[in-house]
Amino acid sequence: xxxxxxxxxxxxxxxxxxxxxxxxxxxxxxxxxxxxxxxxxxxxxxxxxxxxxxxxxxxxxxxxxxxxxxxxxxxxxxxxxxxxxxxxxxxxxxxxxxxxxxxxxxxxxxxxxxxxxxxxxxxxxxxxxxxxxxxxxxxxxxxxxxxxxxxxxx
Amino acid sequence: xxxxxxxxxxxxxxxxxxxxxxxxxxxxxxxxxxxxxxxxxxxxxxxxxxxxxxxxxxxxxxxxxxxxxxxxxxxxxxxxxxxxxxxxxxxxxxxxxxxxxxxxxxxxxxxxxxxxxxxxxxxxxxx
Numbered sequence: 001x002x003x004x005x006x007x008x009x010x011x012x013x014x015x016x017x018x019x020x021x022x023x024x025x026x027x028x029x030x031x032x033x034x035x036x037x038x039x040x041x042x043x044x045x046x047x048x049x050x051x052x053x054x055x056x057x058x059x060x061x062x063x064x065x066x067x068x069x070x071x072x073x074x075x076x077x078x079x080x081x082x083x084x085x086x087x088x089x090x091x092x093x094x095x096x097x098x099x100x101x102x103x104x105x106x107x108x109x110x111x112x113x114x115x116x117x118x119x120x121x122x123x124x125x126x127x128x129x130x131x132x133x134x135x136x137x138x139x140x141x142x143x144x145x146x147x148x149x150x151x152x153x154x
Numbered sequence: 155x156x157x158x159x160x161x162x163x164x165x166x167x168x169x170x171x172x173x174x175x176x177x178x179x180x181x182x183x184x185x186x187x188x189x190x191x192x193x194x195x196x197x198x199x200x201x202x203x204x205x206x207x208x209x210x211x212x213x214x215x216x217x218x219x220x221x222x223x224x225x226x227x228x229x230x231x232x233x234x235x236x237x238x239x240x241x242x243x244x245x246x247x248x249x250x251x252x253x254x255x256x257x258x259x260x261x262x263x264x265x266x267x268x269x270x271x272x273x274x275x276x277x278x279x280x281x
Contacts, residue, residue, distance in 0.1 A: 055203050063196070134177070
């Protein structure tokens with residue numbers, strides 16, 4: 001029995017920033033999530049080339065990595081992005097939908113670690129590599145193994 | 155500097171400091187909301203990136219201009235972004251011949267209490 005129903009969660013519809021960007025659920029498994037960001041001319045960051053701005057890709061990967069944590073702990077827990085690092089491996093191809101895929105690497109009592117890739121059609125030729133960490137302001141992640149100290153590796 | 159179409163989605167506009175340095179201003183509006191009453195992290199990141207590019211463009215304009223290609227970015231989120239105006243400013247820490255290191259900070263009421271900071275590296279193609 002699933003405590004976090006991702007498909008149903010996303011059925012609430014698209015709202016806010018993610019909705020404005022047209023970000024939607026693409027596919028998911030027990031420990032991974034894929035979201036889609038459709039190409040749109042009003043998301044262009046460089047008018048000369050028509051390439052998407054980096055902001056929408058960060059926004060999608062922030063959402064995707066966050067969802068991957070909830071998928072992993074099988075629960076919706078309000079958490080905050082602590083940091084997000086993105087490497088722009090190559091420019092997204094104008095006109096193509098960008099797919100973001102993320103997985104959760106580990107969950108401690110109050111910190112979760114994720115990584116993700118974005119591609120525009122070929123997962124073997126990614127456009128961006130991401131790592132993001134999240135923190136719980138209060139309480140503990142369900143099923144977390146941390147002892148409340150040494151929140152990081154170890 | 156002409157801001158890209160994406161900046162219009164964020165409703166970002168440029169204010170100028172006395173020395174001409176660009177400061178970006180983003181109102182709170184429906185299209186930048188994450189959880190109710192708070193900015194989405196991606197919208198904050200987008201604002202920081204626009205601020206970094208504006209600062210770099212400003213610095214480059216004094217050296218004959220050039221094209222800017224993002225290499226990477228690291229965003230640290232210090233506080234939740236509330237339902238109020240957000241400002242952001244970029245600082246070019248080093249402008250090299252091929253690469254620039256840029257920092258950016260976003261704040262709401264108090265410049266000394268940032269809601270997010272970022273470090274970006276850019277590849278520069280000189281005109």
